[in-house]
Amino acid sequence: MHIQLKDIHKSFGPVSVLKGVDFELLPGEIHALMGENGAGKSTLMKVMTGLHPLDEGEVVIDGAVRQFKHPKEAERAGIAFIHQELNILPELTVMENLFLGRELTGPFGVIKQQEMKRRAREYLAELNVFMEVDQLAKHLSVGQQQMIEIAKALMTDAKVIVMDEPTAALTDREIRALFSVSRALRDQGVSIIYISHRMEEIFELCDRITVLRDGVSIGTHRINETSFEEIVKEMVGREIGERYPERNATIGDVVLEVDGLIGNRFHNVSFDVRAGEIVGFSGLMGAGRTEVMRALFGADRAKAGVVKLNGTEIRIKQPADAIRHGIAFLTEDRKGEGLLLDFTLRENLSLPTLDKRAKGTIISRQTEEQFADGYLKKLRVKHHSMEQKVKSLSGGNQQKIVLGKWLGAEPDVLILDEPTRGVDVGAKKEIYTIMSELAEAGVAIIMVSSDLPEVLGMSDRIVVMREGVVTGTLAKDEATQEKVMTYATGGQ
Incomplete structure (x- = not known):
């Protein structure tokens, strides 16, 4: 064609x-x-x-x-x-999603369930994907x-x-x-x-x-x-320079310490993050990285384990607890969990920190607008008004809004799950620069990424997971793609 x-x-x-x-x-x-x-x-x-x-x-x-x-x-x-x-459609099975609107039917309109399951497995196998076609897509x-x-x-x-x-x-x-x-x-x-x-x-x-x-x-x-x-x-329209900014942060004391964390899809996870440090989490899909971060933020409940902030044990049962302790979480699912799509840019940016924009119980519109305008400029969000709905932005600009709302919370610990997914090369450089500036200011950063060059280019240390378990931790000067993938795939 x-x-x-x-x-x-x-x-x-x-x-x-x-x-x-x-x-x-x-x-x-x-x-x-x-x-x-x-x-x-x-x-x-x-x-x-x-x-x-x-x-x-x-x-x-x-x-x-x-x-x-x-x-x-x-x-x-x-x-x-x-x-x-x-x-x-999350409540339909894998097979039902694949054949939605083009179901195979026999005499009298009876759906050919077994034939559809067989073909579903064949099409997925073409992509070297093997999953149970009867399971619900939401899982x-x-x-x-x-x-x-x-x-x-x-x-x-x-x-x-x-x-x-x-x-x-x-x-x-x-x-x-x-x-x-x-x-x-x-x-x-x-x-x-x-x-x-x-x-x-x-x-x-x-x-x-x-x-x-x-x-x-x-x-x-x-x-x-x-x-x-x-x-x-x-x-x-300009030269972009080196892809990853030069890092000048001084790494300080341990800010976040996780010991023996256990959840539904991970077991006995232990690591720490220091002030001014970027710790990258790498691993194959399903390794449990996101699940660990959701548990740390209180989005999912951990079964066991100890979390310490600046040496003091804390208990996080819900995201509000994490935010109160100075922990912010940029989720990988910006549309489903990171944004209110029918709310404005101003509302999305100020949502986690409304208490700081209020006098008593009344939100100061002027303070909120000044705050939103500052981050829209800082992050170079392409928009025509802070009152437009966030769903009208491109995917990469939506990601900047998610990042901006957490930057406004001024966290001590910032968890970034796939921070540059769907973001162009210029915006990636801007996000990397912001991460470096935050590290220089003493923020402890955890970055989950499926982009291995990004993990190697931005991390001070790399924690590798496989099937819910930490299989290795690598310092920046010893980390290579081969070593990371060896740990991620179960090699020695």
């Missing part, structure tokens, strides 16, 4: 998101679409597939002008869209849910597949499986539009790349004729 997007314009109220974008997808290619958060990548794909009507321009498919009225029409035409926002990790979304797209026999940040929650093994399937599809003539902020993936997988900046298409290049530096400069 040959797709041409010509001079595409799209506005939402007073905000112009696409300002004349040109894009061409050739048959049988993997074409990367890159740009900073808010550049218009996802919006362009939603216009192409009929989720948003375009204001100006043309969508030309195989020489004919088309304008889909809704995504189902695009899907029937052979275009599948794997959205960055997961569309999993799966974010990464496992993402693999279901990918499998659903493969099941449509599409001619074009749009992948919006498909690997953000995947392990290295799952990424390798996805790349293998993507190359096989390309060889069969299927085209893939690949939206990602992971530059290494783009240069490994894709054939061509188109860069958007502020709603305008900047350029298209063959991958073997461009470079990391050139793409970054086109994305941000």
Whole structure:
């Protein structure tokens, strides 16, 4: 399928998101679409597939002008869209999610349960994913849910597949499986539009790349004729410098000490974090890293273990206890747990610290606005008003709001679970810089990340987990990708 997007314009109220974008997808290619958060990548794909009507321009498919009225029409035409926002129904099983809206039926409309289960296992096996298809989706990790979304797209026999940040929650093994399937599809003539902020993936997988900046298409290049530096400069309009900032923090005394923590998916976890230190947590999906952090914050109840803050034992039964003790938690699920999507940017930013914006029982609107405005500027959030709903922001800008609300709490311990997931290269550098500044100010930071270069680049120490147990701790000067993966996979 040959797709041409010509001079595409799209506005939402007073905000112009696409300002004349040109894009061409050739048959049988993997074409990367890159740009900073808010550049218009996802919006362009939603216009192409009929989720948003375009204001100006043309969508030309195989020489004919088309304008889909809704995504189902695009899907029937052979275009599948794997959205960055997961569309999993948590109370349905894996199999039911895979076949939702396209159930296999026999005589008299009887659903072929066993046939659907068999096919579900086959499609998942193509992605090297093996899970029980009868289990409810709500029991799966974010990464496992993402693999279901990918499998659903493969099941449509599409001619074009749009992948919006498909690997953000995947392990290295799952990424390798996805790349293998993507190359096989390309060889069969299927085209893939690949939206990602992971530059290494783009240069490994894709054939061509188109860069958007502020709603305008900047350029298209063959991958073997461009470079990391050139793409970054086109994305941000400036040189980005070293990817990880130079660290100057002085590591002080132990702030947080965890001893023998036990939960539903982890056992006997012990570690400590010092003032000014960034401790990275690494491991494969399902290793128990997030579960440990949720227990520390009181989002889940630990079964046993001792937690000490500045040498004094504390008991955390709920998040309010953790916040009171100066512990903040940036969750990996920003939409489900990190934000109130129908609330404004101002309301989301000030939510954990409303008591500081109040006089008695009355919230000072002026103080709240000053606070929100400060963090919107500090984090360079792309927005048109602090009164717009947070759901209207791009994924990366939503992540900045989650970070901002916890920075405003001025925590002693900051837990960051996948802090740069779905964030562009420029915003990543900004988040890394903020982390370094917080460490220099004496904050103890725990960073859970599935991005191994990020763990190695930002951590003073690395704690590795496997199947709910800590398998090793590495100092910065001894840590390598090989050592981390050895501990993560059970090697010696």
